Amino acid sequence: MNIVVGLSGGVDSSTAAAILHNQGYEVIGLTLWLMKGKGQCCSEGMIDAAYICEQLGIPHHIVDIREVFQTNIVDYLVAGYSAGITPLPCSQCNKTVKFGPMLQYAKRNLASDKIATGHYARIHYDDTTGRYQLLRAVDRNKDQSYFLYDLSQDLLAGSVFPLGELEKSDTRRIAAEYGLKTADKPESQDLCLVESNGSMRAFLDKYLAPKQGEIVDASGKVLGQHDGVHHYTIGQRKGIGIAAPEPLYVIGLDAVNNKVIVGDRTKATQPECTVGRVNWVSIAEPSTPIKAEAQIRYRSPAVPVTIIPLENSRVRLVFDEPQFSITPGQAAVWYDGEKVLGGGIIEPLS
Numbered sequence: 001m002n003i004v005v006g007l008s009g010g011v012d013s014s015t016a017a018a019i020l021h022n023q024g025y026e027v028i029g030l031t032l033w034l035m036k037g038k039g040q041c042c043s044e045g046m047i048d049a050a051y052i053c054e055q056l057g058i059p060h061h062i063v064d065i066r067e068v069f070q071t072n073i074v075d076y077l078v079a080g081y082s083a084g085i086t087p088l089p090c091s092q093c094n095k096t097v098k099f100g101p102m103l104q105y106a107k108r109n110l111a112s113d114k115i116a117t118g119h120y121a122r123i124h125y126d127d128t129t130g131r132y133q134l135l136r137a138v139d140r141n142k143d144q145s146y147f148l149y150d151l152s153q154d155l156l157a158g159s160v161f162p163l164g165e166l167e168k169s170d171t172r173r174i175a176a177e178y179g180l181k182t183a184d185k186p187e188s189q190d191l192c193l194v195e196s197n198g199s200m201r202a203f204l205d206k207y208l209a210p211k212q213g214e215i216v217d218a219s220g221k222v223l224g225q226h227d228g229v230h231h232y233t234i235g236q237r238k239g240i241g242i243a244a245p246e247p248l249y250v251i252g253l254d255a256v257n258n259k260v261i262v263g264d265r266t267k268a269t270q271p272e273c274t275v276g277r278v279n280w281v282s283i284a285e286p287s288t289p290i291k292a293e294a295q296i297r298y299r300s301p302a303v304p305v306t307i308i309p310l311e312n313s314r315v316r317l318v319f320d321e322p323q324f325s326i327t328p329g330q331a332a333v334w335y336d337g338e339k340v341l342g343g344g345i346i347e348p349l350s
């Protein structure tokens with residue numbers, strides 16, 4: 001059986017390919033050319049991926065997907081930030097740039113209906129419900145299930161995560177045992193656009209001109225000036241530049257009136273939020289409220305919540321304890337233990 005492995009040129013995907021190759025699969029390497037412009041990380045990644053394919057003696061395909069990345073990720077981010085939200089690119093990228101196009105390419109061009117990646121997560125087929133379940137990785141510190149909540153059942157059915165049962169230290173050890181060139185390659189940062197541009201601010205500044213406006217408190221009193229709402233995110237404390245007796249946080253972004261609204265920590269804490277574009281993963285959409293644990297950011301803990309289904313692929317999340325810094329545009333992903341039940345995009349707070 002052949003499996004197409006998405007090779008970024010990093011240690012994780014290289015090791016995933018080596019493990020499958022060693023298990024006897026006919027492995028084909030596939031690297032997506034993602035970024036327009038300088039794209040140094042892309043060219044280095046492509047060379048390392050080619051090197052790994054040469055080492056393993058497997059074919060290597062490169063697919064130019066820069067237009068799709070530009071439209072679905074770069075334009076999406078720029079539009080979101082200029083509208084005063086903080087979009088999460090990674091779940092969108094996984095679904096529309098990586099897994100979807102890779103599986104399509106594998107099926108159409110390589111007569112394969114399976115792709116593998118170096119993601120840390122697990123997939124389990126549940127016989128009784130007939131659904132593919134998405135589970136957290138065994139290595140909780142590396143777990144990437146949060147970024148994968150938006151994968152459809154079809155995409156999960158066609159995907160394999162060879163590293164889901166491993167600790168990261170095992171991956172490095174296996175990479176070294178196989179003598180892979182990438183065995184000691186440093187970890188990539190969580191966000192590739194930050195890595196290739198130096199910072200999110202530097203990335204956004206390429207697309208959005210500075211636009212001076214007022215920093216106000218919740219009553220509308222002017223406290224200072226800002227240079228563009230896209231430079232701020234809900235819950236942000238640093239970089240506001242206003243002296244106050246209590247620390248000030250960004251509690252709202254009014255892009256229409258070009259205002260950044262600040263307040264004390266209590267004002268950046270909310271008991272509930274609505275979530276749109278919901279994808280139910282390990283279970284079918286429920287018709288009544290369910291209890292779960294939700295994560296509102298990649299690195300935030302999963303906290304107890306009641307999920308109330310609404311119409312049009314939306315839900316309301318009511319937290320047992322009010323949550324600080326619920327950020328429109330980020331993903332909320334809800335779990336039952338290690339199982340991803342579903343997730344979606346946090347909507348602007350009303």
Ligand SMILES: Nc1ncnc2c1ncn2[C@@H]1O[C@H](COP(=O)(O)OP(=O)(O)OP(=O)(O)O)[C@@H](O)[C@H]1O
Pocket residue numbers: 005006007008009010011012013014030031032033034098116117118119187188192
């Ligand atoms: N440009 C790409 N082309 C093909 N597959 C990719 C590409 N970028 C990422 N992937 C796949 O998605 C997985 C997760 O990507 P992520 O950007 O999170 O990198 P990572 O966890 O640092 O993994 P790696 O060490 O393989 O770079 C990779 O292991 C790889 O299988």
